[in-house]
Structure formats: C-alpha cells, structure tokens
Amino acid sequence: MKSLDELAKIRDEARKKLEIRDGESGEKTKIIVGMGTCGIAAGARETMGAVLEELEKRNLDNVLVTQTGCMGLCEQEPILEVEIPGQPRISYGKVSADKARQIIARHVVNGNIIGECGINR
Amino acid sequence: MSYFRAHVLVCAGTPCMLKGAGAVKDALCREIERAGLQEEIRVVETGCLGPCDDGPVIVVYPEGVMYSKLKPEDMAHIVQQHLLKGRVVENLVYRAEKEKAKSVVSLEKKGYLDRQYRIVLRNCGRINPDSIEEYIANGGYEALGKALTAMTPEQVVATVKDSGLRGRGGAGFPTGLKWSFTAPIDADQKYIICNADEGEPGTFKDRLILEGDPHSIIEAMAIAGYAVGADQGIVYIRGEYNLSIERLQRAAARAREMGLLGKDIFGTGFNFDVQIRTGAGAYVCGEETALIESLEGKRGEPRLKPPYPGVAGLWGRPTVVNNVETLANIPPIILKGAEWFRGIGTERTPGTKVFTMLGDIANQGLIEVPMGITLREVIYGVGGGIPNGRGFKLAQTGGTSGGCLPKEFLDLPMDYDTLAEAGSALGSGALLVIDDSHCIVDVLRSFMKFFQHESCGQCTPCREGTFRLYELFSTLAAGEAGQDDVKLIKELCQAMQLSSLCGLGQSAPNGVVTAFQYFEDEILRHAAGECPAGVCRNLSAGTRAV
Amino acid sequence: MPVKSSTEPKKSLSQVIAEHNSDPGALLDILRDAQEIHGYLSTAVMEEVADQLDIPVSRVYGVATFYTLLATEPKGKYIIRVCESPPCHIRGAVNILETLKEVLGVNPGETTEDKKFTLELTSCLGVCGVAPAMMIGDQVYGNLTPERVKEILKTYE
Numbered sequence: 001m002k003s004l005d006e007l008a009k010i011r012d013e014a015r016k017k018l019e020i021r022d023g024e025s026g027e028k029t030k031i032i033v034g035m036g037t038c039g040i041a042a043g044a045r046e047t048m049g050a051v052l053e054e055l056e057k058r059n060l061d062n063v064l065v066t067q068t069g070c071m072g073l074c075e076q077e078p079i080l081e082v083e084i085p086g087q088p089r090i091s092y093g094k095v096s097a098d099k100a101r102q103i104i105a106r107h108v109v110n111g112n113i114i115g116e117c118g119i120n121r
Numbered sequence: 122m123s124y125f126r127a128h129v130l131v132c133a134g135t136p137c138m139l140k141g142a143g144a145v146k147d148a149l150c151r152e153i154e155r156a157g158l159q160e161e162i163r164v165v166e167t168g169c170l171g172p173c174d175d176g177p178v179i180v181v182y183p184e185g186v187m188y189s190k191l192k193p194e195d196m197a198h199i200v201q202q203h204l205l206k207g208r209v210v211e212n213l214v215y216r217a218e219k220e221k222a223k224s225v226v227s228l229e230k231k232g233y234l235d236r237q238y239r240i241v242l243r244n245c246g247r248i249n250p251d252s253i254e255e256y257i258a259n260g261g262y263e264a265l266g267k268a269l270t271a272m273t274p275e276q277v278v279a280t281v282k283d284s285g286l287r288g289r290g291g292a293g294f295p296t297g298l299k300w301s302f303t304a305p306i307d308a309d310q311k312y313i314i315c316n317a318d319e320g321e322p323g324t325f326k327d328r329l330i331l332e333g334d335p336h337s338i339i340e341a342m343a344i345a346g347y348a349v350g351a352d353q354g355i356v357y358i359r360g361e362y363n364l365s366i367e368r369l370q371r372a373a374a375r376a377r378e379m380g381l382l383g384k385d386i387f388g389t390g391f392n393f394d395v396q397i398r399t400g401a402g403a404y405v406c407g408e409e410t411a412l413i414e415s416l417e418g419k420r421g422e423p424r425l426k427p428p429y430p431g432v433a434g435l436w437g438r439p440t441v442v443n444n445v446e447t448l449a450n451i452p453p454i455i456l457k458g459a460e461w462f463r464g465i466g467t468e469r470t471p472g473t474k475v476f477t478m479l480g481d482i483a484n485q486g487l488i489e490v491p492m493g494i495t496l497r498e499v500i501y502g503v504g505g506g507i508p509n510g511r512g513f514k515l516a517q518t519g520g521t522s523g524g525c526l527p528k529e530f531l532d533l534p535m536d537y538d539t540l541a542e543a544g545s546a547l548g549s550g551a552l553l554v555i556d557d558s559h560c561i562v563d564v565l566r567s568f569m570k571f572f573q574h575e576s577c578g579q580c581t582p583c584r585e586g587t588f589r590l591y592e593l594f595s596t597l598a599a600g601e602a603g604q605d606d607v608k609l610i611k612e613l614c615q616a617m618q619l620s621s622l623c624g625l626g627q628s629a630p631n632g633v634v635t636a637f638q639y640f641e642d643e644i645l646r647h648a649a650g651e652c653p654a655g656v657c658r659n660l661s662a663g664t665r666a667v
Numbered sequence: 668m669p670v671k672s673s674t675e676p677k678k679s680l681s682q683v684i685a686e687h688n689s690d691p692g693a694l695l696d697i698l699r700d701a702q703e704i705h706g707y708l709s710t711a712v713m714e715e716v717a718d719q720l721d722i723p724v725s726r727v728y729g730v731a732t733f734y735t736l737l738a739t740e741p742k743g744k745y746i747i748r749v750c751e752s753p754p755c756h757i758r759g760a761v762n763i764l765e766t767l768k769e770v771l772g773v774n775p776g777e778t779t780e781d782k783k784f785t786l787e788l789t790s791c792l793g794v795c796g797v798a799p800a801m802m803i804g805d806q807v808y809g810n811l812t813p814e815r816v817k818e819i820l821k822t823y824e
Contacts, residue, residue: 001380002388004266007257010379014258034246036332037364038325038796041809069333071246072487074796077809322752325793360699360736361792363805401695402735404790418694419726420733436692479754479795486796521753553754567756571790577733 027085029063029108034079036070042077043096050097051080054104063108082107127162127204128182141192142177148193149179152200162204175215189215236503238465240473241326241449242489245333250368253375256336262381264452268344269389272455277348278304281451283459285471290316290407290444291519291548292624293470293537302431303349303439311351312440313342314430315448317358317365318412320404321520322571323551326475327445329487331358331365334449335372339382339395341448344455346393349441354395357412360402369397404575408623409442410434411577422579423623446475446550466492470536474550478504481511481556497531500554511556515639519548521568522628524635525561544635546628560656561640562647565633566594572629583626586617590633597647600659607648611637677704680712684719691720694730698737707738735789743778743785745823747771748802752791760799764788766813767801770820783823 001007033039033048048067055063073079076093080100083089090113092103106112131146146164153159175189181199186209188199195213202208239245248255256262268277282297303311315338319327331338342354358366373395376382384392403421405411410424413435434440450472454462463471470492476499477487483505490499496516500506507513515525518535524545526533533539537547555564569591576587593610596602614630621627636644643653647660655662678686683700687693697720701712708731717724731737749764764775767786771779778785794800797809801816808819 001262001386004263004270004387007262007266007387010254011257011260011263014254018255018258036329037362037807038794038809040364041794041800041807042797066249067251068247069245069250070329070487070796071333072242072329072489073484074486074794075484076486077797319793320791322791323754323795324791325795328793359793361789361802398696399699400734401699401737402789403733415695416692418690418692418696418730420729477795479798480757485798517753551754553757555757559757564753564757567751567753571752575790 030083031065032081035067038074039077044078046097047078047100050100054101129164130180132178140176144193145177145191148196152196187215188213239489264455265340269387274348284454284462289446306439310438312435313345313351313354314442315356318407321549323479324549335369337449341451343393352392356397360399405577476550480554482554483508492536493534514557517553519546520551524631527639560654561643563656568632580622582617583621598657746785748787748789750792750800751788754795755799758798763811766816
C-alpha cells in the first residue's frame with residue numbers, strides 16, 4: 001500500500017463487488033450464517049452444513065452463502081439471515097439444521113418469510 | 122413536547138405495505154380523529170416489526186400489544202375498544218404472542234439494534250471477518266491512511282486525548298494520557314500490546330470483536346504505533362479463543378500482503394508489524410504487567426508498579442498496553458474527530474460501552490450502548506426483562522470482581538465513576554443479572570471459588586484470602602458456620618483490599634463487601650441455620666421471601 | 668506462531684526449540700509445542716527444555732504448572748473442560764458436571780480408564796451467551812442440558 005489513492009481504488013472496487021454480490025445490481029439471494037464461537041457452540045456448523053447440502057440438492061446456484069461474526073444476540077444462536085434482492089434482510093434465530101432446510105424451502109425458494117420472523121436490520 | 126399517553130406503531134416494512142398497511146394507517150388516523158384522541162395518541166410508522174407473514178401489523182404501546190392481519194375496517198374497533206376503553210381486542214391479537222415463537226427470533230428482539238449505538242461493533246455481524254476487502258469497503262484502513270499522511274504523531278495523541286476515550290479493559294484510565302507518557306521517550310525499541318487475554322467471567326466482548334472484525338484491531342494498533350513511535354505490535358490472546366486466533370492470524374497475513382503492515386506503509390516510511398501470541402490459561406495475565414511477564418516466557422505474576430509499562434514494559438522497553446475494545450474505538454475517532462466522540466455518552470466518560478448481559482435475563486448476549494445508560498434500561502429495555510416471572514434480586518456489574526447492586530440502583534447511570542462510587546465497577550462491562558430464586562451465599566461462594574483458583578499465589582493476602590473466603594462461604598452454605606465466621610469474612614475482605622499486590626486481590630472481595638451492605642440479613646441467617654431462598658440444601662428454607 | 672494443524676508431520680523437540688532461536692523468552696510457546704508433540708510435559712521433557720535453553724529446571728517447572736493449558740500429567744485423548752464461572756453456575760453448570768461425572772465415571776482432574784477423556788473444570792470460556800458451556804478439545808459446546816451432553820459424548824465414540 002503506497003498511497004491513499006491506492007486504498008480508495010481498492011475500496012471502490014470492493015464496494016462494487018459487494019454491491020453485485022448483495023444483489024443491488026445483480027439478482028443473487030444471500031444467506032448469512034453467524035459463525036462466531038457462540039454460534040458454533042450452539043450448532044452453527046450443522047446449520048451451515050444443512051444449508052450447503054440443501055442448496056446443492058435443490059441445485060440452487062444463484063444463492064450466495066457467506067459467514068459473519070457474532071452480532072451479540074447469542075441467546076438466539078445459531079442465527080441465519082436471508083437477504084433476497086429488493087427485500088429487507090430477515091434474521092432467524094435458533095436455526096437448527098432442520099429449520100435451515102425449511103427456511104430454504106419456504107423463504108429462499110418460495111419467498112415466504114416464515115412465521116414470527118425476526119429483526120429487520 | 123406534548124405528551125402522548127399511547128403510541129401506535131404501524132409497520133411500514135415492504136411486506137406489510139404490499140399487504141395494505143398504508144390503508145390501515147389511514148383508517149387508524151381517521152378513527153383516532155373521529156374519537157377525538159389525536160392529542161393523546163401518536164401514530165408512528167416503523168420499519169419491519171417482524172411477523173411479515175401476518176401483516177399488516179401494528180403494536181400499541183405502552184402495553185406492547187401486537188395486532189396482525191389487519192384490514193382498514195378493523196381500526197374502528199381497535200380505537201373504540203383498546204385506545205378508548207383500554208380493552209384488548211383479543212381476536213385480532215397476533216397469535217404468536219401467546220406461543221412466544223419457539224424457533225425464530227421473537228418479537229422482543231425488534232428493538233435490539235434500534236436502542237444501540239455501534240462504534241466498536243460497527244462491523245460485527247455485518248461483514249465477513251475473513252475478507253479484508255469487505256473491511257476496506259466499509260471504510261477500513263482509511264483512519265490509518267489519514268493518520269500517516271495528514272497528521273503528525275503528536276496530533277494523533279492529542280486527538281485521542283481530546284476524545285476523552287478511557288481504557289475499556291476495566292480500569293478506565295484515559296487512553297490518550299497513556300500514549301502521551303510513552304510517545305516522548307527516546308528508546309531503541311517500543312511496543313504496542315493489545316491485551317486480548319479476556320478472562321473476566323461473563324465477558325466476551327473482545328472475542329466478539331476479534332472474531333467479527335479483526336482488521337479493526339490491526340489498524341488501530343498501527344495507528345497507536347505511529348502515535349508513540351513503536352514499530353512492533355503484539356496481540357496477547359487467550360489460548361482458549363481458537364477462532365479469534367485463527368481469524369486474527371489470517372487478517373494480519375492479508376494486511377501484510379496488501380502492504381498495510383510491514384515496511385513503508387502508505388509510502389510514508391512508517392514500518393509496523395503485528396505478531397499474535399497466545400496465553401495458556403491464566404486469568405491474572407489480563408493484568409498488564411503479568412501479561413508482560415508471560416510474554417517474556419515467565420510465570421504470569423504481576424510486577425510492582427512503578428515503573429509502569431509505559432516507561433519500562435516488555436523487555437524493559439516503553440510499552441503501551443491497550444484493551445481490544447479500547448483499540449476498536451481508535452479508527453473511528455481518527456476519522457471523525459474528538460468532538461464527535463465527545464458528543465456520545467457522558468461528560469466524564471464519552472463514547473459507548475459494550476455490555477454483556479447474562480444470567481437471568483431474557484436476551485442473553487452483547488450490546489453496545491452510550492455510556493450513562495441505566496441498569497433498568499439495559500435489563501428491562503434491550504435485555505427484555507427477567508424470564509420465568511421471577512423478580513430482580515441483584516445485578517453484578519464489571520464481572521466477578523464487581524459489586525452486587527440491589528434494585529435501589531436500577532436507575533443509576535452506568536459509567537466508571539458512578540459505579541465506583543456505588544461500590545461496584547464498570548469493569549469490562551459484564552452484567553450478571555440474578556433473580557430472586559438465587560441465594561446470596563451460594564452466589565458469593567461461586568465468585569470466591571473462581572478467585573481462589575485464579576489467584577496467582579505471589580502475594581499472601583490474595584493467595585490465602587481467596588482460599589479462606591471460599592472455605593468460609595462453603596461452611597456458611599453447609600450450615601456449619603457461626604457469627605464469628607461472618608466477622609472473620611469481613612476482616613479478611615478488608616485485609617485483602619488494603620494489602621494485595623495487584624487488582625485481582627484488591628477487587629476480589631468487592632462482591633462480598635457490597636453483599637454485606639445490601640444483603641446482610643440473608644447472610645446472617647445462614648449463620649443461624651436458615652437459607653431464605655431455599656437453595657442451600659443443608660439449611661432450612663426461610664419463612665419469608667428475600 | 669502458525670495455527671496448529673493435525674496434518675503436519677510432528678516435529679522434534681529440538682526442532683521446535685531451534686525455531687524459537689533457543690530463546691528463553693519463548694518458553695511458553697516452546698512448552699505448548701512440546702505438549703503438542705508429547706501429549707504432556709513429563710519431567711524428562713521439562714529437563715530437556717531447560718537443558719537446551721540453558722535455564723534452571725525449576726523455572727521450566729514453575730511455568731509449566733502456572734498455566735492451566737499446560738499439563739505435567741498424562742491426559743486422555745480428549746480433554747473436557749466444563750466452565751464453572753458464575754454465569755454458567757447461574758444457568759445450571761452443576762447439572763452438566765454431575766452428568767459428565769456420572770457418564771464418564773470420573774471426578775474433575777481424572778482421566779477415564781480407557782484414556783479417552785480427561786474431565787477438567789475451567790474458568791470462563793467467554794461463550795456466556797450460550798451458557799452453560801464446555802469445551803472438548805478445541806470444540807466449544809453451548810446451551811447444554813444433561814441430554815445434550817450425553818448426545819455430544821456419543822459423537823466421540
């Protein structure tokens with residue numbers, strides 16, 4: 001890194017890429033799994049596994065799966081969030097592997113937000 | 122400002138709007154006017170309230186009743202019955218209110234982020250911690266760039282000093298002042314140490330920052346290095362924090378690849394690198410001089426102060442030791458300025474604090490709120506109150522070395538000085554809520570068990586004191602102690618506070634001392650063979666509620 | 668220090684010490700690596716470290732016994748660390764410990780006869796949001812109930 005301009009260039013490129021990924025100009029749905037220690041301790045690895053498995057089984061390749069750190073709502077771990085382009089980001093709590101499969105079937109595929117869904121960030 | 126006796130929140134999230142929330146709101150306002158309540162009731166549009174499947178949704182406060190699947194024609198009924206006569210319209214109440222959402226984030230969480238102000242946790246839970254690009258896309262490393270290219274080291278120190286930032290590890294020492302001790306010293310080598318040996322029970326804010334936003338710490342350490350003239354940074358991190366260690370190592374490697382660590386950063390000739398060192402399981406190493414001993418490959422026993430590390434620290438060189446949360450505040454302060462930071466929190470303690478809410482509280486977890494927030498706001502607001510219909514007994518602030526505060530202190534604004542005056546501490550921000558099903562002696566016994574295990578054994582008051590206190594509380598809980606033992610406990614506490622070498626022994630008795638102030642009767646009854654809460658099995662349960 | 672990986676071939680103690688430039692300042696890291704190689708820090712290992720670093724054995728012993736993650740006794744294949752700090756205590760850590768004692772048939776500090784598990788108590792693991800919690804090896808488990816503990820132990824069969 002030799003100058004501020006260089007940093008700004010990287011920043012702008014990264015933003016552009018994120019926008020595409022976030023679906024503002026693209027059309028990908030994003031699934032975000034909280035993978036902090038709390039999340040993992042509560043079973044986030046199993047949740048993540050179920051998500052990947054279900055996406056593969058259903059051949060959904062326009063869905064992007066990513067991880068994030070803990071947001072502080074440890075009581076609700078594992079937390080899974082779904083962001084469909086043009087819709088608010090929906091957070092689900094206490095997402096077991098089964099629940100994750102349901103979320104993919106009902107929310108990601110059919111666009112129905114499940115029941116008493118959570119916080120709009 | 123006029124006073125409204127009730128607020129009606131109308132969800133204006135996309136799903137609700139699609140289902141006709143606009144028409145519902147218009148009908149609601151019409152009906153309120155028709156009933157002549159427009160001066161008393163305020164209608165507010167909000168973001169998504171959650172139950173999108175069942176929209177449109179409104180919530181009536183102060184009761185917090187949620188109505189769902191509404192049609193414009195329902196509004197007359199709700200206004201007439203609920204707002205005018207105070208009768209809840211049962212058949213329109215959101216059904217899950219009764220079931221309390223088993224597997225999805227429940228309604229109480231809707232205010233979870235609204236009530237917070239996130240500086241330190243700005244990226245946690247938002248970005249992929251393994252991606253330096255995402256950090257940069259959110260303004261990462263711009264503060265380092267600004268400091269290196271547009272500020273002198275003196276200006277950086279002055280900005281941090283002016284911001285009023287105080288150390289978030291527990292002691293609350295002004296960070297800028299700490300830096301200003303080290304900066305002017307002429308030495309062949311100086312060090313920046315990030316204290317990530319988070320061991321205070323009930324505290325995991327640092328882990329969350331390291332796991333969720335590792336680059337913010339690396340950036341802040343480089344800024345600190347520039348400010349005081351150090352080219353080496355060391356993160357001393359708990360050996361148990363595997364994920365934090367991995368993420369931090371990956372982050373440092375990526376920063377190195379991009380030239381944000383290493384030689385000639387931003388072409389300014391400034392060199393800085395960070396190494397990650399892990400602890401091996403010793404609470405006392407969170408104390409800065411014990412930490413330095415440990416880094417030198419020795420037993421983690423605290424040093425006598427002075428000299429302070431700022432003058433003679435690691436390998437005898439001037440060393441700045443800052444906590445993870447403290448450092449995470451640095452980049453935003455550099456970018457937005459001292460004035461901005463001073464505008465948040467209280468006058469004596471500007472900024473925010475990360476609290477961990479634990480124990481008998483509905484929403485266990487972690488929040489970042491402005492300094493000066495009250496216990497009540499945290500516990501009953503963001504925390505969602507006490508579950509299972511129990512009552513509040515006490516809150517311990519500041520971790521296991523903090524004091525026990527009864528309900529009289531619920532409205533105390535929390536910052537370093539106010540809590541210290543109340544006999545407790547803000548400490549690391551741990552907040553342990555204990556409901557009225559618990560026994561004070563049993564709770565204190567668990568505190569003392571912790572300290573007798575973690576005392577490093579170097580000085581006698583702490584080594585023997587923690588051991589005896591645990592023993593005494595065990596006999597008290599077993600019904601084998603008398604009034605003399607209670608007297609002995611008090612004496613021991615005093616001796617430890619006055620004569621222990623480091624903060625561990627000095628603060629270990631805080632919980633006991635405050636418990637004697639506010640729960641003495643309950644403790645004394647144990648010496649008389651009675652446990653009012655009915656927890657201590659060998660004792661008879663009390664006849665009256667505590 | 669690189670992240671330890673089980674696929675890397677094990678190094679010898681001398682190699683480890685050489686990597687740290689025979690620096691007594693790196694004693695803690697050297698002991699941790701030595702434990703990785705030998706499973707625990709036997710008297711022989713401690714003596715060799717002291718010898719190669721040219722420091723008294725007493726200093727090595729002092730450090731080895733100071734830190735809870737270092738062991739001077741042989742341990743089971745998996746070390747179970749149950750958090751006993753107040754936040755976990757409040758949320759019922761006692762029941763978790765009782766369950767483990769019952770299922771494994773050992774007390775804290777002891778190792779099962781098949782040398783598979785060592786049961787230990789630990790101070791706060793920093794996952795209080797999902798209390799009560801325990802660690803088995805590097806893996807953290809939270810929201811424990813006696814039933815969940817039994818299920819988890821089965822996965823280590």
